Amino acid sequence: MKTVNRNQWLMAVFALFLLSAFSLHDRSVKENRDGDPLLKDVTAEELKGIIESYEGEKAVLVNVWATWCAPCIEEFPEIVEIQRKYEDSLQVIFISADFADSRERALQFLKDHDVDWTTYFKAGNDQKFIETLSDDWTGALPFSKIISKEGKVVASWENSATFSKFDKHVKRALNL
Amino acid sequence: MKIMKKATLFITISVVVTAFFGAFSPAEISLPAELEIGAKAPMTDVEVKDVSGEMVTLKQVSGDNGLLVIFSCNTCPWVERWEDRYNPHARLAEENGIGTIALNPNAAYRDRGDGFEDMQERAKQKGYEFYYALDKNSEMAKAFGATRTPHIFLFNSNMELVYRGAIDDNANSAENVKEPYLKNAIKALGAGEDISVKTSKSLGCTIKWPS
Numbered sequence: 001m002k003t004v005n006r007n008q009w010l011m012a013v014f015a016l017f018l019l020s021a022f023s024l025h026d027r028s029v030k031e032n033r034d035g036d037p038l039l040k041d042v043t044a045e046e047l048k049g050i051i052e053s054y055e056g057e058k059a060v061l062v063n064v065w066a067t068w069c070a071p072c073i074e075e076f077p078e079i080v081e082i083q084r085k086y087e088d089s090l091q092v093i094f095i096s097a098d099f100a101d102s103r104e105r106a107l108q109f110l111k112d113h114d115v116d117w118t119t120y121f122k123a124g125n126d127q128k129f130i131e132t133l134s135d136d137w138t139g140a141l142p143f144s145k146i147i148s149k150e151g152k153v154v155a156s157w158e159n160s161a162t163f164s165k166f167d168k169h170v171k172r173a174l175n176l
Numbered sequence: 177m178k179i180m181k182k183a184t185l186f187i188t189i190s191v192v193v194t195a196f197f198g199a200f201s202p203a204e205i206s207l208p209a210e211l212e213i214g215a216k217a218p219m220t221d222v223e224v225k226d227v228s229g230e231m232v233t234l235k236q237v238s239g240d241n242g243l244l245v246i247f248s249c250n251t252c253p254w255v256e257r258w259e260d261r262y263n264p265h266a267r268l269a270e271e272n273g274i275g276t277i278a279l280n281p282n283a284a285y286r287d288r289g290d291g292f293e294d295m296q297e298r299a300k301q302k303g304y305e306f307y308y309a310l311d312k313n314s315e316m317a318k319a320f321g322a323t324r325t326p327h328i329f330l331f332n333s334n335m336e337l338v339y340r341g342a343i344d345d346n347a348n349s350a351e352n353v354k355e356p357y358l359k360n361a362i363k364a365l366g367a368g369e370d371i372s373v374k375t376s377k378s379l380g381c382t383i384k385w386p387s
Contacts, residue, residue: 142382
């Protein structure tokens with residue numbers, strides 16, 4: 001009986017160890033338990049809610065990208081670096097506008113660039129998606145939009161940008 | 177006293193410089209303005225080189241009832257998805273007295289798949305039944321306020337813009353299109369009727385502007 005109890009204890013401790021190691025390894029699993037931890041389908045309405053949920057907590061940088069879009073790929077590492085720099089005060093929300101048949105490619109790209117937070121995959125009607133994100137966006141990729149903690153749009157633009165441009169507008173969003 | 181004056185001067189210059197740059201850093205960065213509905217087609221007398229080698233102007237390409245301009249390219253997956261609908265739309269336009277031209281504005285990609293010879297190859301490979309011309313230095317795209325490929329501009333017989341935006345609402349599948357915007361606009365224009373949906377938006381590849 002004693003032996004069984006000891007084994008049960010050991011197994012329980014081991015299970016707890018595995019559980020904690022897993023949750024520490026992948027922070028996004030905690031953030032999104034009901035889907036893919038790195039890439040989750042999102043409709044225009046859902047995205048609006050996600051962006052608004054950061055109001056009063058963090059500034060937000062929204063970036064719409066795609067694996068086939070050369071300017072998107074060029075600026076992507078810069079945006080990841082921006083997220084690392086302002087980890088506590090800024091939330092980068094990546095939205096892949098890849099075609100459905102390129103979903104796996106998008107997921108692999110995120111992993112290759114060490115993205116370790118939940119990102120999104122555009123679902124639903126394109127026009128509604130574009131209009132929900134910005135009246136000024138014509139639909140060209142990449143598209144970026146920076147919103148202050150107070151929910152005010154600080155900047156938005158089509159086409160790619162450099163680290164310094166992102167940094168400049170994020171600083172404005174954070175009143176730095 | 178001199179130090180005081182220098183300090184005052186420095187502060188004054190700093191304030192002026194800050195105010196100057198502040199005034200030119202708007203909250204929303206302005207994007208190239210797309211032509212408004214009703215606006216006249218720009219650069220209609222400027223010659224562009226078609227893949228056949230022929231030099232043409234927008235005025236020459238236009239038909240009795242108007243002109244269809246498609247900003248397109250060789251290197252965009254969105255163009256690839258919609259490309260199966262290029263010829264049918266060009267044919268429909270012709271049946272309705274409207275001329276069609278596709279313009280390639282990707283000046284920065286002339287050595288990366290959007291050069292003139294690449295365009296000739298593409299037109300041949302896909303059997304384009306319309307003009308496909310080089311928009312040198314993206315000048316036409318700038319004048320039209322085009323931002324992406326594909327980006328559609330449809331003009332009436334007075335060369336006034338009557339429709340702008342997407343071909344339809346489904347790049348992936350012609351069979352599953354619910355809103356055939358351009359088809360409806362061409363038919364209405366040919367019939368002399370009002371176009372119900374005058375603008376639409378779609379995702380596309382940003383134009384590769386010259387540096």
